[in-house]
Amino acid sequence: MxxxxxxxxxxxxxxxxxxxxxxxxxxxxxLTDITGxxxxxxxxxxxxxxxxxxxxxxxxxxxxxxxxxxxxxGSSKFSxxxxxxxxxxxxRWLSIIAPLxxxxxxxxVCCDWRSSLxxxxxxxxxxxxxxxxxxxxxxxxxxxxxxxxSMEDIWFATKSSDYIFNLDKVMIxxxxxxxxxxxxxxxxxxxTPNGNFRDxxxxxxxxxxxxPFWSMPENTAHPAQKPEKLIxxxxxxxxxxxxVVLDPFLGSGTTSVVSKKLGRHFIGIEAxxxxxxxxxxxxxxxxxxTTIQGxxxxxxxxxxxxxx
Numbered sequence: 001m002x003x004x005x006x007x008x009x010x011x012x013x014x015x016x017x018x019x020x021x022x023x024x025x026x027x028x029x030x031l032t033d034i035t036g037x038x039x040x041x042x043x044x045x046x047x048x049x050x051x052x053x054x055x056x057x058x059x060x061x062x063x064x065x066x067x068x069x070x071x072x073x074g075s076s077k078f079s080x081x082x083x084x085x086x087x088x089x090x091x092r093w094l095s096i097i098a099p100l101x102x103x104x105x106x107x108x109v110c111c112d113w114r115s116s117l118x119x120x121x122x123x124x125x126x127x128x129x130x131x132x133x134x135x136x137x138x139x140x141x142x143x144x145x146x147x148x149x150s151m152e153d154i155w156f157a158t159k160s161s162d163y164i165f166n167l168d169k170v171m172i173x174x175x176x177x178x179x180x181x182x183x184x185x186x187x188x189x190x191x192t193p194n195g196n197f198r199d200x201x202x203x204x205x206x207x208x209x210x211x212p213f214w215s216m217p218e219n220t221a222h223p224a225q226k227p228e229k230l231i232x233x234x235x236x237x238x239x240x241x242x243x244v245v246l247d248p249f250l251g252s253g254t255t256s257v258v259s260k261k262l263g264r265h266f267i268g269i270e271a272x273x274x275x276x277x278x279x280x281x282x283x284x285x286x287x288x289x290t291t292i293q294g295x296x297x298x299x300x301x302x303x304x305x306x307x308x
Contacts, residue, residue: 017277046248058246074272127157222252253279
């Protein structure tokens with residue numbers, strides 16, 4: 001079905017995206033350094049690829065594994081497991097990527113409320129768990145006999161007690177509804193023609209994220225795409241310029257794209273050729289467009305707020 005004029009959703013087929021697929025690489029032998037894979041999309045199963053990567057090659061790992069539900073991803077399907085099998089699956093892939101993280105590195109793992117219970121427990125076997133972030137997806141289907149599921153979790157953990165956390169890079173600009181003044185001047189807030197705002201420290205509940213939709217340039221037809229704004233907050237908080245960000249479940253490429261926009265290096269691993277094409281297509285676009293929806297003036301803005 002052809003897209004309407006405002007529909008920016010990326011749906012490039014494997015046939016149409018052959019040139020983008022050619023930019024992807026494969027890894028079949030053990031590597032001693034990351035020279036050949038830096039800023040690349042690796043086509044392959046992370047269970048096969050990660051054991052071939054150099055130890056401690058990543059400053060930050062962002063992982064968005066399949067949630068424990070039956071879902072089709074391109075040409076493959078993930079089938080829901082019983083809890084013990086999903087726990088073992090989680091333990092397997094975490095054991096493979098743990099050696100790839102530097103000693104001062106951090107890892108963030110995305111999950112839903114069901115898989116979160118398992119992932120959080122297994123994560124403690126390999127890392128120091130620091131927090132569980134819950135973010136509001138803003139949309140979701142209602143349920144007649146249960147509460148609408150519109151939240152997801154992200155577990156934040158580190159390799160050691162020595163890790164990066166750039167609080168000043170992830171401040172949130174919120175509207176001030178009852179501004180307090182001292183000697184007639186704003187106290188801890190700023191006054192602009194578009195309203196009064198205060199820059200606040202982010203909590204572990206993120207309610208300012210907009211899920212990509214059809215009129216946003218970042219949107220793809222991937223069934224579980226994460227917003228660039230969400231990943232940008234993680235990357236800015238837990239890495240510095242020129243750091244290496246590894247995503248072993250790359251999907252449509254959000255981690256790689258945001259890393260590029262924010263001056264980081266990336267290594268993305270994805271098993272589906274279709275999604276690799278979309279990742280490379282978005283990386284090409286990012287060469288000319290480094291904007292990230294909701295991130296401006298060095299701060300994250302509340303959803304639907306007016307920029308000054």
